[in-house]
Amino acid sequence: MCIWKVAQEDRRCEFCSYYGECEAHEASPPVDVVGAIYCEAMGGIIARDVRDKTRERNVVWARYMVFWQLTKDGFSLTEVGDFMGFDHTTVLHGRNQIETMLEMPKMYPTEARIWEKFQKSIELCGKKFKTGGGSQ
DSSP, X not given: OOSBOOOSSSOOOHHHHHHOOGGGOOSOOOHXXXXXXXXXXXXXXXXXXXXXXXXXXXXXXXXXXXXXXXXXXXXXXXXXXXXXXXXXXXHHHHHHHHHHHHHOGGGOHHHXXXXXXXXXXXXXXXXXXXXXXXXX
């Protein structure tokens, strides 16, 4: 069974089309495949590359959101850091910042709006990672 959420029609997801039939694979997609989808989705929201080495607030928070989503999907801090070009401790800090923002969204109104757009974006593309991946 395919691990990607695919639209209502009976068709293969892009991952399966590239790597093989849906029924033929059970392995999770690598972090670079999933991460590229998340980075593209977030880039469409903030009109910047989240992997840029910048300290601009909107880019930093967007990057943290991608960190959080990838670690939630089961990728290790090191895998996420290597893919995004940051140290694992930066990923941990970012993930913790998002946890705080999710607990108190009224304290972070701009970030909460970006978060909602990001979640909708990755759901609408029909490719939201749903079963966990990477090494634990």
